[in-house]
Amino acid sequence: MAKLRVGIIGLGFIGTQKHLVGLAQHQDKAEVVAFCDYEIDRAEKALAAHGAEGAYATTDYKELLADPSIDVVHVCTWNVSHKEITIAALEAGKHVLVEKPMAVTGADAHEMAETAKRVGKKLSVGFQYRFRNEAQFLRKAIDEGRLGEIYAAKAHAVRRRGVPIWGVFTDETKQGGGPLIDLGGHAIDQALWFMNNYEIESVTGVVNYKLGDKPEGNMAGPWDPETYTVEDSAFGFVKFTNGASLFVEAAWALNVQDSREGCVTLMGTDGGADTDMLPGKNDLKVTLNNVQGGELVKTSPEPGAAYFGAPGGAPDGFTYMGGLEAEAWLNCIINDTDPYVTADQAAVVTDILDAIYTSARTGQPVVFNQLAGIDSTEPATV
Ligand SMILES: NC(=O)c1ccc[n+]([C@@H]2O[C@H](COP(=O)([O-])OP(=O)(O)OC[C@H]3O[C@@H](n4cnc5c(N)ncnc54)[C@H](O)[C@@H]3O)[C@@H](O)[C@H]2O)c1
Numbered sequence: 001m002a003k004l005r006v007g008i009i010g011l012g013f014i015g016t017q018k019h020l021v022g023l024a025q026h027q028d029k030a031e032v033v034a035f036c037d038y039e040i041d042r043a044e045k046a047l048a049a050h051g052a053e054g055a056y057a058t059t060d061y062k063e064l065l066a067d068p069s070i071d072v073v074h075v076c077t078w079n080v081s082h083k084e085i086t087i088a089a090l091e092a093g094k095h096v097l098v099e100k101p102m103a104v105t106g107a108d109a110h111e112m113a114e115t116a117k118r119v120g121k122k123l124s125v126g127f128q129y130r131f132r133n134e135a136q137f138l139r140k141a142i143d144e145g146r147l148g149e150i151y152a153a154k155a156h157a158v159r160r161r162g163v164p165i166w167g168v169f170t171d172e173t174k175q176g177g178g179p180l181i182d183l184g185g186h187a188i189d190q191a192l193w194f195m196n197n198y199e200i201e202s203v204t205g206v207v208n209y210k211l212g213d214k215p216e217g218n219m220a221g222p223w224d225p226e227t228y229t230v231e232d233s234a235f236g237f238v239k240f241t242n243g244a245s246l247f248v249e250a251a252w253a254l255n256v257q258d259s260r261e262g263c264v265t266l267m268g269t270d271g272g273a274d275t276d277m278l279p280g281k282n283d284l285k286v287t288l289n290n291v292q293g294g295e296l297v298k299t300s301p302e303p304g305a306a307y308f309g310a311p312g313g314a315p316d317g318f319t320y321m322g323g324l325e326a327e328a329w330l331n332c333i334i335n336d337t338d339p340y341v342t343a344d345q346a347a348v349v350t351d352i353l354d355a356i357y358t359s360a361r362t363g364q365p366v367v368f369n370q371l372a373g374i375d376s377t378e379p380a381t382v
Helices: 013-024 040-050 061-065 079-091 106-119 133-143 179-195 317-334 343-362
Strands: 004-009 030-036 056-058 072-075 095-098 123-125 150-158 200-208 233-240 245-251 260-268 272-277 284-292 295-299 366-368 379-381
Touching: 004 013, 004 061, 004 317, 013 030, 013 040, 013 317, 030 040, 030 061, 040 056, 056 061, 061 079, 072 079, 079 095, 079 106, 106 123, 106 343, 123 343, 133 179, 133 272, 133 284, 150 179, 179 233, 179 245, 179 260, 179 343, 200 343, 233 343, 245 343, 343 366
Parallel strands: 004 030, 004 072, 030 056, 072 095, 095 123, 150 245
Antiparallel strands: 150 260, 200 233, 200 366, 233 245, 260 272, 272 284, 284 295, 366 379
16 A cells, blocks of 8 residues: 655644654655745755655645645644644645644634544544553553543643743744643543543633743743743633533642643542653553452552553653554554544543633633533533
């Protein structure tokens, strides 16, 4: 079978550090033939490092989409452009892997998912944390029934002082928000995926602008308060139609004891689970909380001990997860199956992000329409 021909749009951090290194691990399945970035030197540098024979660089994504030889497009640009570029790529007949967050609003995300269905192309979103060792272990434990019915969860996306000072992260106009839309999506995606619950009844949110002018002590050095235009923390409470609940916490700066990012707490009828960051490692620790023989028992598989075939030692995050993400993505196109991260699932993650911001702005909960039996995912504010 001919290799899939990939075009990549956006060659900043994630385009180069996850997508290109991930695709490079599957050169038997795909080759990268077009590189697009507003900054031509970024596109040319990536082309030199990863380009297939005859590959080219451009600053115009429309030129890339007009190339009929391209089968697959990876969208790795700033958040506010995800919808426009993804829909244009789908309409041009390409399969699309778009970075998270899928879009800035839930309505846009659902429009992207519907477009993919209408044109019959695959659409997936870059929630690579699902491929982490502990996430795969936990997914298997849940599928084996070790937690029972998961009726409550927490999505943790908290850094004590971890404001990214590179790129455009702190620019509301390019990202559509701060730590909630940046980090929050990963943790929410994990929680929904583990709960296997995408039926939201309502969302209540609070967003804080308290520490933007206090840049001391930041992991990556002080940020510029003048250009810091996003929230520093956000909290949300999600109620599902079956009565289950999810608490969301997201922060780049918060006066807490520890950072806990991309982690979840799950509470089920037969057991619970926590994922926690291991200091200094890319791997996380997963703990199952059960009752056995009348005793309260905690079990944790040993990280790096190949408990489901992963290589020993802490794998390098983006290289390792990017390789697995690229493999699952390319396979779903080759085998014509659903993506591992479906567009419908990712759109619900964006519904929640959007609803937390909306609820914080209006001071009211956002109530979703499924309750009224209306087949619509548009959040309505009461
Ligand atoms: N999956 C993850 O864990 C993860 C991690 C970091 C970033 N991201 C996501 O990846 C996306 C990009 O983030 P980043 O950190 O790589 O940003 P970045 O600023 O480092 O890179 C983005 C690049 O896209 C280019 N660009 C933007 N709009 C363009 C357009 N319309 N046409 C051509 N080029 C365009 C910019 O010039 C820049 O080089 C964001 O949506 C972010 O949320 C995901």
